[in-house]
Amino acid sequence: MDTSAQSGTNFIRNQIEEDLRAGKREEVITRFPPEPNGYLHIGHAKSICLNFGLAQEFNGRCHLRFDDTNPVKEEDEYVNAIREDVGWLGFDWGEHQYFASDYFEQLYAWAVELIGKGLAYVDSQTPEQIREGRGTLTTPGTESPFRNRAVEENLALFTAMKNGEFPDGAHVLRAKIDMAASNMNLRDPVMYRILHAAHHRTGDSWCIYPMYDFAHGQSDSIEGVTHSICTLEFEDHRPLYDWFIRSLEIHNPQQIEFARLNLSYTVMSKRKLLQLVQEEHVRGWDDPRMPTISGMRRRGYPPQAIRRFCERIGVGKSDSWIDLSTLEDCVREELNETAPRRLAVLDPLKVVITNLPEQRIDTRAANHPQRPEMGTRTMSLTPEIVIDRSDFLEDPPRKFFRLAPGKEVRLRHACIIRCDEVIKDDSGEVVELRCSCDPETFGANPADGRKVKGTIQWVSTEFGQQVPVRLFDRLFVEPTPERAEDFRQCLNPESLQEVRAWVEPELGQARPGTVYQFERIGYFTPDTKDSSLDAPVFQRTVTLRDTWAKQQGK
RNA sequence: UGGGGCGUCGCCAAGUGGUAAGGCACCGGAUUUUGAUUCCGGCAUUCGCAGGUUCGAUCCCUGCCGCCCCAGCCA
Secondary structure, three states, X not given: OOOOOOOOOOHHHHHHHHHHHOOOOOOXXXXXXXXXXXXXXXXXXXXXXXXXXXXXXXXXXXXXXXXXXXXXXXXXXXXXXXXXXXXXXXXXXXXXXXXXXXXXXXXXXXXXXXXXXXXXEEEOOOHHHHHHHOOOOOOOOOOOXXXXXXXXXXXXXXXXXXXXXXXXXOOEXXXXXXXXXXXXXXXXXXXXXXXXXXXXXXXXXXXXXXXXXXXXXXHHHHOOOOEEEEEHHHHHHHHHHXXXXXXXXXXXXXXXXXXXXOEOOOOOOHHHHHHHHHOOOXXXXXXOOOOEHHHHHHXXXXXHHHHHHHHHHOOOOOOXXXXXXXXHHHHHHHHHHHOOEEOEEOOEEEEEXXXXXXXXXXXXXXXXXXXXXXXXXXXXXXXXXXXXXXXXXXXXXXXXXXXXXXXXXXXXXXXXXXEEEEEEOXXXXXXXXXXXXXXXXXXXXXXXXOOOOOEEOEXXXXXXXXXXXXXXXXXXXXXXXXHXXXXXXXXXXXXXXXXXXXXXXHHHHOOOOOOEEEOOOEEEEEOOOOOEOOXXXXXXXXXXXXXXXXXXXX
């Protein structure tokens, strides 16, 4: 793994260093704790890189622990997908894979212990009554009439809850803290609820399940976690986290909170992502337009690019909205180094070279301009080729370095051609160009010293192949769909376009796993799901920077 | 108007008493058989605002202002 990354510093790293220096901790154990109720997205990647990265950096370890305390939402499909994604990102949890459900027995015993200490009680109010009793942000709550039940009665009731003697919602176990606390989390939070639901791992063994607050900290404690890193919204829970640890007198991990990632032009909440999938706005969790790890993998984003992105955006506590261009830049940076180059024509315009000396002229083309070790391939120029429609303009603006009537341009890896004649159909559309070539310019500049600034890609219609290519655009037209009244109203109707492109012959056998650069266009890779052995379906990973287009847009 | 956080360049983000790193974006220019890449150069006399302490403050104090989170038997 590349640890060479530009390691900027951040407040969490600083604090860990301080804890180690001061002797408060002797090792660093972190954990990535996803709830298996959805697929991982780029926001999770930030947390994964942070937790695993810190553990690596301090020679500690990072656990993968599934926070599966709510059986109605969690599924094995999700735990498998999560394991695959974390591994693909390049992180290894070794033997340290855990489930909060592994600790149900221990958690139950601890609940009993707290009841014994008079720190927990069974509340028999209805959910509505409990809500009303909690008070509001500005008014204190009121104590439940069941708050002062005897320890023995609490024990008997809690045992009966566990034994399935009550229906869902009949009773709840609550921590006895302070109904007037200004921090709502301390107003006698619920520890256990009755849920007659099958759990993905424990099946029907339990019909009471611990709440997040009564499971997370203790799970960290059991595993010896030293630094429990989570997102900002849990900051208010820290006093409760500490209260349980203190009341139980067990190992005390330290919770540290950081700001979650927000990315422009996409949504990150699991609920919204689930909705996109269920309402079929996308073709599944791994749709290449999704901000999920699996979607990015399918789209061709290399894991190194995602790790670099997480390193680059830093870690802080202020709400941040990262621009999509930052992510795309990381993807380009990686792919520019590794992607073999090929020529492809997405929007073909037929060109006939009228004076080609032979029916076929072979040239050697480097697979990467800066990396000769990536080898070369042969390209065959024939009298009939296609070029991209956007590389020809009948009436070009100043500084248009491509083809136009009477103008010259270089065919990449081949020779210079001049446009002699423009052929149109009845409707006036240009359907063919007749060009003459300068045979002296194969692998050489014009002997007379004339300058031909433009170079364009081409494909021989005799040897090339036609393949489907999907062009993705951002899923949303609004920079912050997350804030919209209805984020679905912001969906980009043109986020997926499919064209039929001409590509170099060997691309017809391309397999998923390799990302190519189609020169002057972008990076493309065969889709893992829709490609077959000899029929790849290409998709655009990301475009190349295009300063010409940018200038034109102004 | 309870509590908890946050406010340094368009977007992120270091720095936390000694006179503002870096990245993305943007703007110039060089090289280029990808208008790609690469390379050079530019880009905050200023750190939410107002006072105060100090020889000196983004860093300390006071007061404002703005934004985010919390009233699930979700995590």
